[in-house]
Amino acid sequence: MLNVTEKDYDEIRRLGKKLHIPIPEMFWGFKVESLDGGVLHDHDERGHSWVRNAYNWLTSQMCAVNAASTTYGAGYLAMKQINGTVSGSGYAIGMPTVNNSIELAGQGFSGAVNTATGLVVGTGTAAFDFEQHTLEAIINNGTNAGELLYLAFNPIVKNYDSSTSTYSVTHSRYFTNNSGGDIVVSEVGIYTPRIYVANGTGIAMVTRDVLETPVTVPDLARLTVTYTIGVAFPA
Template sequence: MQRIDTPETEAKYQRLEALGKKLGIPLLCGHLALQITKNGMMVTHRKQRSHSWSRNVYNLIFCQLGSSNPTDATFGSGLLSYRKTDGNITRYTGSYGAWVTYIDYYDPETRENESAGRGSRAAANSDNHGLVVGASNAAEDFEHYNLQAPIANGLGAGQLSMIAQEAPVLSYDAGAKTLTDTMVRFMNNNSGGDITVREVGYICKMQTGTAYSMSLFLFSRDVLDPVVVIPNAGQIRIQYQISLAYPV
């Protein structure tokens, strides 16, 4: 497996994680792995740190932990609101805020994140939810709310067949006191030509507006350097891991 981050960069991440454990500061870490195969043969296998959490994530954490409503009508520095992938801003206006889980007051069984089509787990053929890919190498930006050039689901030129995202898998390393959630999604290239992937996104579905209204929010967008190419009749496996180191 090829590791993209330099040893110096990886050492900085490891020192940061160690400090978080020692000082008792919650520290979320993201890891992105890409594997491309064709005819059962490995074409590309690489791993890198995911380091491009968006403003949406920071505002979500602050609102939940600080018991603060996202009431601002605009989106930006020092403001609490969320920007959906369609560019529209959502905020608390006296009815409902924004939550990660789907809430149906008449059916408590729907209050969960792990089913396909909920939380950050995409259903089959969904190209705007969960783990997604795009064709733009525009620089990463804290204010981004969607991929810059999303690759669509389908069989046409430049399109990928999006497989349903697998159920998340939790694991715990007792020695390192680290809890990890692993998400995996496959996409097939049946377009008739090679497809270059330059960006990978992580998009979550949250309740907004009413008890039944759901919206999509970009949580991270990583630009790939170098890019990866999915050959015609090839397949990409995207693995996204979120780890939380607990204090020692």
């Protein structure tokens, strides 16, 4: 766990604006509701665990270069899919679109209904590792014991705060527990489909966080997970 205070975040945000260096900030939200709409749990926490895939993706786009290796590790630009396949020779790392939109189901961070892509959850508790390419123990999509039903993503919420010059985007998704028992969510991440041009059906994880406060989802309850990412502009 990082030993970082809100004062540290305030300072790096200030320096980012002063030096004209974009500093993204991420937040996860977790809300559990019963069938009658009663709130059983609700908390937010910072996200801070982008994996190597995310850095390679950012580097490819910001530096306008193709992935250049089929080796995944320090010094190589490549993407490691959740199935372990390494993709990265001669193609850009990016998000190909369908119908010219990155916001449709199955694109970007927007998981399609009944598929474990987009915002995903798991039961793993292993410490964050920069080289990770999957959750430690993803909760499968379904209604069997230990499974959650992955619903489609909710409409993306975009916001600009003129007082801080911060543009933010919130992605969210519902998960329903019809498994017959409690399920404890202790890790969360994003599985991004179609992130590598050469094989547009590949899926890669770009972030994984171990929850500071694990969330119990009782049987027949609904979990809402939100992911907000914001960038403070210098002007």
